[in-house]
Amino acid sequence: MQAQENHAKPAELSFQRADPSTLVVRVAGDWHLRSGMPSPLLVTRELDKSPKPKKVKFDGNQIEGWDTGLLTFLMGVADICQKRKIELDMSALPKGVGELIKLAETVPEKTGARLERDHSSFIETLGKATISYAQALDEFLTFLGQVTISFAKLAVGKARFRTVDLWVIIQDCGANAFGIVTLISFLVGVILAFMGAVQLQKFGAVIYIADLVGIAMARDMGGIMTAIIMAGRTGAAFAAQLGSMKVTQEIDALTTMGISPLEFLVVPRVTALFLMIPLLCVYADCVGVLGGAFVASTMLHVSFSAYFRETIHAISLTDIFGGIFKCTVYGIIVAVAGCLRGFQCGNSSSAVGDAATTAVVTSIVYIVVACGIFAFLFNTLGI
Amino acid sequence: MSTPSKPTASESSNQKALITVRDLTMAFGNFVVMHDLNFKINEHDIFIIMGGSGCGKSTLLRHMLGLIEPAKGEVLYGDFNFTKADPEQREAKLRQFGVLYQSGALWSSMTLAENVGLPLEEFTDLKPGEIREVASLKLALVGLKGFEDYYPSQISGGMQKRAGLARAIALDPEIVFFDEPSAGLDPISSRLLDDLILELRDNLGATAVVVSHELPSIFAIGNNSVFLDAETRTMTAYGDPKELLAHSTDHRVRTFLTRGEEEGQNPARNHG
Numbered sequence: 001m002q003a004q005e006n007h008a009k010p011a012e013l014s015f016q017r018a019d020p021s022t023l024v025v026r027v028a029g030d031w032h033l034r035s036g037m038p039s040p041l042l043v044t045r046e047l048d049k050s051p052k053p054k055k056v057k058f059d060g061n062q063i064e065g066w067d068t069g070l071l072t073f074l075m076g077v078a079d080i081c082q083k084r085k086i087e088l089d090m091s092a093l094p095k096g097v098g099e100l101i102k103l104a105e106t107v108p109e110k111t112g113a114r115l116e117r118d119h120s121s122f123i124e125t126l127g128k129a130t131i132s133y134a135q136a137l138d139e140f141l142t143f144l145g146q147v148t149i150s151f152a153k154l155a156v157g158k159a160r161f162r163t164v165d166l167w168v169i170i171q172d173c174g175a176n177a178f179g180i181v182t183l184i185s186f187l188v189g190v191i192l193a194f195m196g197a198v199q200l201q202k203f204g205a206v207i208y209i210a211d212l213v214g215i216a217m218a219r220d221m222g223g224i225m226t227a228i229i230m231a232g233r234t235g236a237a238f239a240a241q242l243g244s245m246k247v248t249q250e251i252d253a254l255t256t257m258g259i260s261p262l263e264f265l266v267v268p269r270v271t272a273l274f275l276m277i278p279l280l281c282v283y284a285d286c287v288g289v290l291g292g293a294f295v296a297s298t299m300l301h302v303s304f305s306a307y308f309r310e311t312i313h314a315i316s317l318t319d320i321f322g323g324i325f326k327c328t329v330y331g332i333i334v335a336v337a338g339c340l341r342g343f344q345c346g347n348s349s350s351a352v353g354d355a356a357t358t359a360v361v362t363s364i365v366y367i368v369v370a371c372g373i374f375a376f377l378f379n380t381l382g383i
Numbered sequence: 384m385s386t387p388s389k390p391t392a393s394e395s396s397n398q399k400a401l402i403t404v405r406d407l408t409m410a411f412g413n414f415v416v417m418h419d420l421n422f423k424i425n426e427h428d429i430f431i432i433m434g435g436s437g438c439g440k441s442t443l444l445r446h447m448l449g450l451i452e453p454a455k456g457e458v459l460y461g462d463f464n465f466t467k468a469d470p471e472q473r474e475a476k477l478r479q480f481g482v483l484y485q486s487g488a489l490w491s492s493m494t495l496a497e498n499v500g501l502p503l504e505e506f507t508d509l510k511p512g513e514i515r516e517v518a519s520l521k522l523a524l525v526g527l528k529g530f531e532d533y534y535p536s537q538i539s540g541g542m543q544k545r546a547g548l549a550r551a552i553a554l555d556p557e558i559v560f561f562d563e564p565s566a567g568l569d570p571i572s573s574r575l576l577d578d579l580i581l582e583l584r585d586n587l588g589a590t591a592v593v594v595s596h597e598l599p600s601i602f603a604i605g606n607n608s609v610f611l612d613a614e615t616r617t618m619t620a621y622g623d624p625k626e627l628l629a630h631s632t633d634h635r636v637r638t639f640l641t642r643g644e645e646e647g648q649n650p651a652r653n654h655g
Binding site: 252 | 450476490505506
């Protein structure tokens with residue numbers, strides 16, 4: 001297999017008929033992968049010419065160097081010949097070549113092992129995709145049911161999980177989330193105030209910015225922003241944690257120990273988010289109002305105290321509790337979606353990444369859907 | 384290493400089986416991995432599930448543990464039909480087993496002592512101090528004394544495996560399942576693990592089910608075995624591996640047990 005890189009001739013292929021039924025394929029020159037190689041199709045073309053040969057003989061006496069490039073070409077030709085039932089003579093090739101080809105052919109292809117590629121029409125793909133969405137909803141609801149059963153067990157004191165785990169997760173999705181929640185809510189408050197200012201200044205009703213920001217934050221924005229932050233932060237983390245536990249068989253280890261992974265892993269996570277997200281929501285509401293107050297007092301000449309008096313006057317307890325209730329529901333969605341995607345994770349490291357991605361996507365989709373349903377309900381009920 | 388005078392598969396057909404696998408077919412969708420598996424495992428056996436790579440040995444183990452549902456057939460523990468049982472009965476049964484996974488599968492967020500201690504914490508009334516003591520003892524049994532407060536990521540692969548074994552035997556299980564115990568271990572560690580398996584059987588009275596393709600280990604510890612053949616997709620041999628080596632007439636079983644060295648054969652050239 002020595003390569004004579006500098007003065008080697010490129011791969012050459014020529015054909016000859018020793019007699020009408022025997023095709024001699026002469027391979028010469030440098031047959032290395034990096035220098036490119038002729039296609040086996042050239043041989044097919046030659047085989048199509050009449051009189052059709054019954055035997056193919058290789059002549060490799062003038063090969064100057066070779067590697068996998070030559071083998072790939074020969075295997076291609078061998079395949080063609082096998083399909084056409086043409087006899088193949090490889091005796092005049094370099095010694096190693098024959099041995100390697102024999103090695104590649106010793107173990108027959110395992111029937112049924114090769115994966116079939118899907119050749120379906122657009123309509124079929126569309127139909128399958130639709131069905132899979134329906135199945136995804138079904139899976140989500142089934143999982144939600146299982147989680148509910150686990151909580152029922154928790155209520156009668158039969159669920160098993162470690163309290164330490166619960167505290168760690170509470171810290172992670174509560175206290176550690178303060179920074180990002182502060183930043184985003186403050187900015188949302190600022191943006192709302194600016195948006196309102198443009199219109200309200202025209203009427204000299206700048207003070208009503210306090211109403212606008214306060215009600216928007218308390219009823220919807222505080223909750224939804226918190227939920228989306230938690231979906232990206234905590235939901236993805238849940239999916240990645242559980243997914244990698246699946247890959248390393250840690251979840252199997254729990255199951256075969258007689259400990260339900262649902263109780264051990266999902267219950268503390270859902271509980272932690274269920275307890276923490278209302279607090280984060282209240283916090284986000286307050287910071288959002290602060291953001292509005294900041295804009296109003298520094299740029300629109302409304303005093304801090306007037307702003308707060310107006311805010312307190314504008315928001316009712318119903319607004320606040322409605323917002324907290326919605327946010328709690330979003331929190332449960334985030335936790336359940338994160339855990340579900342973690343459990344569904346495949347057995348590879350790229351699957352863990354996919355699990356985290358789909359967890360965030362699922363959470364956000366269901367949060368927005370829930371938000372729409374709440375808007376309709378609250379409106380109909382006059383809350 | 385002499386095999387104690389335990390009954391072998393052939394003599395023990397009238398002995399009550401601890402584990403019975405009946406007409407088991409394993410499939411993923413339409414792809415059948417193995418079909419019609421029938422075998423029994425007696426008490427105090429060290430039962431080897433052997434076969435080439437990718438033939439479905441670990442899959443069989445996962446079926447026996449209920450991690451995958453069989454396409455057909457059932458697994459019985461004594462008279463208890465595991466396949467047909469409801470989840471709670473299964474959980475209760477699983478507590479009598481210990482499992483050592485291929486990679487150890489230690490819970491990465493817990494120290495070794497906590498890993499070993501978790502089953503004790505969940506299923507016994509021991510106080511935290513006592514749990515710690517028991518965990519230390521189990522770790523000492525597998526040669527990991529002093530590593531109680533290490534996290535799994537801080538120790539080597541071989542040590543993780545031994546810690547996994549310590550966890551598997553935390554509750555003194557009746558049956559211990561081993562998924563490729565010697566995979567990724569050097570020959571000496573692998574031999575030490577074999578000795579541990581024998582000790583478990585001889586001193587704790589446990590039964591071991593071992594998935595393996597390591598010939599030295601198979602002959603050293605196994606007293607009963609089943610050979611899964613990837614070509615025919617079913618079991619082609621059943622019995623003491625040493626007797627199979629001496630008497631089996633099946634070509635592929637012989638090739639496997641002799642590493643294809645018999646009659647100067649090269650396994651790659653004799654497939655099929």
